[in-house]
Amino acid sequence: MMKKMIVAAAFALGVSQANAQDFGSKELIDAANKEGRLVYYTANFAEVEQQVINAFNKRFPNIKVEMVRAPGGQLITRVKTEAAAGKLAADVVDHSDRALMAELVDLFQDYAPPNAADYIPEAQISPKLWPRATLVWSIAYNTELVKNPPKTWMDLTKPEYNNKQIGQVFAASGGTTWTRIMFERQVLGEDYWKKQAATNPVLFPSGAPTADSLVRGEVSIAPLLHNAIYPKQKDGAPIKIFFPPEGAPVNPYATGIPKTAKNPNAAKLFLNWCLSLEGQTFMIKELGNLTSLKVAPVYPEGFDPKVVKVWLPKFDEYVKYHAAWVEEWNKTYGYRQ
Amino acid sequence: MDASASWRTETIGERAGGIRRHAAATAWVVALLAILGFLVVYPVLMLLLGALTDTNPVIDGFGVFRLNIDNFIAVLSNPNVGEALVNTLIACGGGTAVAVIIGLTFSWIVVRTNTPGKRFIAAVSMLPLFAPPLVAGIAWVILGSPKTGLINTMFKWMNLDLRVDFYSLSGLIFVFGVYYAPYVYMFTASALRNMDPSLEEAAEVSGASAFATLFSVTFPLIMPAIVSGMLLSFIVMLGIYGIPAVLGAPTNISVLTTYIFRLTNWSPPLYNTAAAVAIILMVVTGVLVWLQQKVLTGRSYTTVAGKAFRPRSLDLGRWRWFTFSLAIVYLLVVVVLPLLALIVAAFRKFMFIRDAASLVDMRQYSLMHFNAIFDNPLTLRSIYNAVEVGIITAVVGGALAFAIGYTIHRTQVTGRGAIDLLATLPVAIPGLVIGVAYLWAWIGLPGGLYGTIWILALAFIARFMPDTVKVLSTSFLQIHRELEEAAWICGKGMLGSIRTVILPLARPGVIAAMTLLFVLAIRELGSSLFLYTSNTMVMSVLLLDYYEGGNLGKTAAFSLVQTVLLGVLIGLANWLSRGAAQTSVGRTG
Numbered sequence: 009m010m011k012k013m014i015v016a017a018a019f020a021l022g023v024s025q026a027n028a029q030d031f032g033s034k035e036l037i038d039a040a041n042k043e044g045r046l047v048y049y050t051a052n053f054a055e056v057e058q059q060v061i062n063a064f065n066k067r068f069p070n071i072k073v074e075m076v077r078a079p080g081g082q083l084i085t086r087v088k089t090e091a092a093a094g095k096l097a098a099d100v101v102d103h104s105d106r107a108l109m110a111e112l113v114d115l116f117q118d119y120a121p122p123n124a125a126d127y128i129p130e131a132q133i134s135p136k137l138w139p140r141a142t143l144v145w146s147i148a149y150n151t152e153l154v155k156n157p158p159k160t161w162m163d164l165t166k167p168e169y170n171n172k173q174i175g176q177v178f179a180a181s182g183g184t185t186w187t188r189i190m191f192e193r194q195v196l197g198e199d200y201w202k203k204q205a206a207t208n209p210v211l212f213p214s215g216a217p218t219a220d221s222l223v224r225g226e227v228s229i230a231p232l233l234h235n236a237i238y239p240k241q242k243d244g245a246p247i248k249i250f251f252p253p254e255g256a257p258v259n260p261y262a263t264g265i266p267k268t269a270k271n272p273n274a275a276k277l278f279l280n281w282c283l284s285l286e287g288q289t290f291m292i293k294e295l296g297n298l299t300s301l302k303v304a305p306v307y308p309e310g311f312d313p314k315v316v317k318v319w320l321p322k323f324d325e326y327v328k329y330h331a332a333w334v335e336e337w338n339k340t341y342g343y344r345q
Numbered sequence: 346m347d348a349s350a351s352w353r354t355e356t357i358g359e360r361a362g363g364i365r366r367h368a369a370a371t372a373w374v375v376a377l378l379a380i381l382g383f384l385v386v387y388p389v390l391m392l393l394l395g396a397l398t399d400t401n402p403v404i405d406g407f408g409v410f411r412l413n414i415d416n417f418i419a420v421l422s423n424p425n426v427g428e429a430l431v432n433t434l435i436a437c438g439g440g441t442a443v444a445v446i447i448g449l450t451f452s453w454i455v456v457r458t459n460t461p462g463k464r465f466i467a468a469v470s471m472l473p474l475f476a477p478p479l480v481a482g483i484a485w486v487i488l489g490s491p492k493t494g495l496i497n498t499m500f501k502w503m504n505l506d507l508r509v510d511f512y513s514l515s516g517l518i519f520v521f522g523v524y525y526a527p528y529v530y531m532f533t534a535s536a537l538r539n540m541d542p543s544l545e546e547a548a549e550v551s552g553a554s555a556f557a558t559l560f561s562v563t564f565p566l567i568m569p570a571i572v573s574g575m576l577l578s579f580i581v582m583l584g585i586y587g588i589p590a591v592l593g594a595p596t597n598i599s600v601l602t603t604y605i606f607r608l609t610n611w612s613p614p615l616y617n618t619a620a621a622v623a624i625i626l627m628v629v630t631g632v633l634v635w636l637q638q639k640v641l642t643g644r645s646y647t648t649v650a651g652k653a654f655r656p657r658s659l660d661l662g663r664w665r666w667f668t669f670s671l672a673i674v675y676l677l678v679v680v681v682l683p684l685l686a687l688i689v690a691a692f693r694k695f696m697f698i699r700d701a702a703s704l705v706d707m708r709q710y711s712l713m714h715f716n717a718i719f720d721n722p723l724t725l726r727s728i729y730n731a732v733e734v735g736i737i738t739a740v741v742g743g744a745l746a747f748a749i750g751y752t753i754h755r756t757q758v759t760g761r762g763a764i765d766l767l768a769t770l771p772v773a774i775p776g777l778v779i780g781v782a783y784l785w786a787w788i789g790l791p792g793g794l795y796g797t798i799w800i801l802a803l804a805f806i807a808r809f810m811p812d813t814v815k816v817l818s819t820s821f822l823q824i825h826r827e828l829e830e831a832a833w834i835c836g837k838g839m840l841g842s843i844r845t846v847i848l849p850l851a852r853p854g855v856i857a858a859m860t861l862l863f864v865l866a867i868r869e870l871g872s873s874l875f876l877y878t879s880n881t882m883v884m885s886v887l888l889l890d891y892y893e894g895g896n897l898g899k900t901a902a903f904s905l906v907q908t909v910l911l912g913v914l915i916g917l918a919n920w921l922s923r924g925a926a927q928t929s930v931g932r933t934g
Contacts, residue, residue, distance in 0.1 A: 047878075054887075055894040058721055075723070076878060077890055081609060085616065085781070086875065093788040095795055097878055152697060180607075210595055213607070216895025217594075224696040224897065225493050226595070236895060243713075245695045343597070 031067070031280045032122070039273035045072040046099040046274040049087065051080045051182075052141060052261070053216060056235060056295055063290050064281050071274050079214070080182040084108045091115050091266070099275035102140055102263040105183030106133045107327045109262040113137070116264035119276060121283040123301075131260040131300035133323055139260030139300035140282045141291060144308070144318070145188050146234040146256070148219070148241075148249045153228040161196050161252045164229070165203035174209040175218045175227035179337040182214070184233055184259040186330060189337055190321045191257035201340045211343055223247060234308060238296030251311050255319040260300045374760040377752060380745065381767040384807035389770060392782040396620035416621035426604065426622060430629075433600040436517045436589065437582040443522020444578045447675065448529025449571065453559070454672065456537040459658045460665045466672040471531070473524045473679045474861070475911045477868040479587030479888060480904040483897070484683030485511050485520050486591050487690055493698065495686060502701035512596045517589055521582050523679050528581060529574035531857065532819055536570035537563070555659055570819055577815055580630055580772050586871055591892075601626050602871075609781070616781055627774055634769055684908075690901035691715070714898035718891070723882055724903070728910065731867050731884040734801045735914075738866040742806035743859035746813035747851075751843065753814070754821040772811035776871025779808060784875045796878045804876055805866045812865065813858045820854030860918050867911060 032040070050057050054077040061073040076098070078086060083103060090096040096115070103109045116136040131139040147164070149157050158164055164174060179189045192200045210227050212218040215236040222230050222237070223245045234249065241247045263282075265275045281287045289305045291297040296308045298318065307313060337343070396416055420426050451470040454460050473481070488495050489511025500507045510516065544566065548558045564571065586602045593603060601622060608619040661668060690696055692710045703709065718724050746768075752758065753765045771779065783804045788795045794803075848855070870885040877886050884907055891900040 053894040054723075054890045055896065055899070058723075074880065076882075078874070079893065082874065085609075086784075089784055089788060090795075093795070095788060097796060150697070152699060211597060213594060214893065216893050218895070220696075220895040220897050221595075225698075226490060240695075243694070246697055 040277040041070045043271040043274040046271045048075045048100045049098040050102040051083045051104045099269040099271045106262045117267045119265050121280045137262040137264040140263035141261045142298045142300045144234050144258045144298040148237045149229040152246045161254045170207045173228045175230035176209040178211045179334045187257045187259040205341045234296040251316045256316050257319045370758045388782040388786040391785040420621045429599045429604045439518035440521025441579040444526040447526035452534035454668045460668040469676045474527045478585045482588040482591035484686045487686040525578040528578035532570040532574035536567035687901045714902040727882045727884045727887040735863045735866040737802040738805040739859040739863040742862045750817040769811045780872035780875040804872045809865050816858040820851040
């Protein structure tokens, strides 16, 4: 019995060793295991990232990932302040707003994953920062409340969805929402905001409370980041999600390893895994992300690349238009800033 | 010759003693001022600098300040700030009025009447303090939402044509009022308990009715306690983020704290503007504190003398069941209903509730949210960290507050006015912004304070100094000098009289202050947000994470865990302090 177990354990170990080599050289893995931990700063939701960490730990159980999660603006302030005081604790910084990260590029060291060539170059704003996660917008509705569901982005301007049925995340909330706002104006038309705002939607500070309100029935329909609502649908909430045919705005993250990282090998191994085919597939299947790999291994449920075109903002416009357009959006939606 | 020599030595000895005492007093004041300087002045200066520039003092260095008042102009000329200020004053003013009515009523019921179950009512009156604002807000969203609230679901089920809408200013006033009544209760109950009843007896002998006595003698006599409680509850409401954040957000009602939070949360974040808004909030509070001082100066409120008495209790007759039922209603509103709402949310898979029948459909319930939160290794660590920070804050902060309170109220040393002012200042700064100020101020210090539990504890000690000193001051104010003088005459030194007279008499106050500190430290969210690191994550931050992560079920489950934990710890503190309270009653009675 004992012998059997030892054999089984050795076999399991052997298998994981063999696969583990795909994520880095033996030297890197040994060095990472020796460090045994890494500090991970992220602007993504803690719940979602905990699942990523658990999946990583199935592969590399000896590396403890300590997460610090904060909303985008606060995370940037923390990174800047810690760095200035020479006390940046992060081994990996993961952020949704590439414009904010662009200002900090000098803090980061050179890094590229083994499969660097497989990534779409436009998803990167610097060779040091990688699209660890790529989030995509969708529209979701509560099936208990909506009998005649919308089918397109334009449907969200219909009077039948008037009077606080639709929930919207306000423009200034961060990088991912800003991407959607740009998409609406550049693809759906300059007057889209005006028409949509006329339905008198409920405004939310971020995607997560919007998704929660949708499940509870506080609002009936909402444009949402797919990864904010997909897990709830998977758990059985009365929700349906679709990707509208006019396009799917996507927001790649910018993730890198600071020059001052105390556990650089563990950090590299963690990012190598996240950016690997295995890591990206996990995030697509379990969390509902897309990927910035040139060839997607799989698509999230309901996403048909033949029908829905992915929309990526031009980075110079992403930076240039931000202030003026957000202000205009606030005026249009009567959001008091 | 001999005699004159000995006379001379005596004088020199006395003089030396006087000088020594004087030197010791000066050293004491300097030490206290230095501590407060580090804890309060330095971070506030950083905040002020932040408000006057567009730079981050740590990042850009101290050399490159472009001092200007652009932030203030931007803030003052922004009509939304004005609107947020007006909303703030309405919500906090209304909330305070409700809190005073509730707090004063219950302190009178508990201390001065023969209402049955007084111990129980006393406990109920303090219960809302356990509830972190975010938790209370969430519970009232579940109960009071105009669309999906359980109260409205119940009204519908009972075929009543009634609807409640807590996403409104009146909803905010109600929730503020019921949750911050304990501040008024705390002050007024101890004042009523320590009041000499002979004054009331005199009024009644002169023919005043019990009711008239209440308003002409009792309440005016405990006015400092009422004003202090009122002021403190108002100021605490000014700084609360969780309740207006969840109740105000759906209808875009903003108050100053939610406005500040939004400024720090935008992309890019506007900390310097937030600092300017915070300074406006500080000015409002400063004016209030000044008003309170003005109201209180020139009057003596000493009512505890070296004479034995027991507080009287009024025989209410049949009305005592009415006062008892008031307590039950209060319990229902602040504890039972919100707790039920949280329990439903924590055990229910999804919070979509079609009708009353679906509410009791057991297939909808499971332990999945509890399993999820305890699968997360951060959950246990955050609990451990929060308790550790709470204990450090309570012990160190309690001791410091006692030293400050004693110096302000029981000595005549020069510089005590400055100490009083500095110890009151943090009350005016919202936690969220002071978190940034502490980060700016302390991160660069040598010795690695940043990243430890201690930076959180120090921030909490500074932030809650005013609350703690206020709670203690009431006890100090009421202990008559004659008791201390008696100790001096009996040959006790100052330290001796503190140990044998002040400490035992003020013990209920000291324990109350430390318990309060503990609870506040565990609940505190705003200033933690910038000071925690991966190793020092605390419960309140994790709770916000769960809330912002958009999972009401997990948020409710973790809220329940936090509530139970606080309940157990406070019960323990109460049990530990019971012996002490009994001894002190024995001594005075």
